[in-house]
Amino acid sequence: MSCTLIDEAHALPGTTLTELKRLMELVQQQGDRLAVILAGHPKLQHDLRRPAREEIGARASVFTLEGIKGCQRDYILWLLGQCTDAPDDTVLTPEAVDALAASLATPLQVEQYLTLALEAAYRAGQKPVTPEIITSV
Numbered sequence: 001m002s003c004t005l006i007d008e009a010h011a012l013p014g015t016t017l018t019e020l021k022r023l024m025e026l027v028q029q030q031g032d033r034l035a036v037i038l039a040g041h042p043k044l045q046h047d048l049r050r051p052a053r054e055e056i057g058a059r060a061s062v063f064t065l066e067g068i069k070g071c072q073r074d075y076i077l078w079l080l081g082q083c084t085d086a087p088d089d090t091v092l093t094p095e096a097v098d099a100l101a102a103s104l105a106t107p108l109q110v111e112q113y114l115t116l117a118l119e120a121a122y123r124a125g126q127k128p129v130t131p132e133i134i135t136s137v
Contacts, residue, residue: 010040072101
């Protein structure tokens with residue numbers, strides 16, 4: 001069995017999805033199997049469920065990844081632990097951590113806004129980072 005991973009699959013034209021299905025059928029006729037893993041935005045799931053893609057969508061299993069949903073605070077604390085040996089509350093107040101966790105949903109957002117907050121606190125000479133600095137960025 002062979003396996004292929006296609007990232008950003010939500011951007012594939014519909015004809016490509018149809019051709020991938022045909023390729024899998026040809027491989028199966030030769031006595032082998034081909035698994036195709038399509039990774040993409042939620043739009044991909046909607047596209048596979050449309051009547052025009054019914055034949056492809058019926059053969060697909062959809063898995064939704066929730067990322068860090070519900071674990072933002074733990075992720076922020078873990079990230080701080082990876083970046084510094086200083087105690088967490090000397091870098092960000094617990095309230096600042098809570099403010100970040102409440103308003104951000106993805107690791108990329110957390111990293112971006114944590115960096116902006118640390119830079120803003122440094123420029124202001126503020127240590128640790130407070131919820132006011134989080135709100136300002």
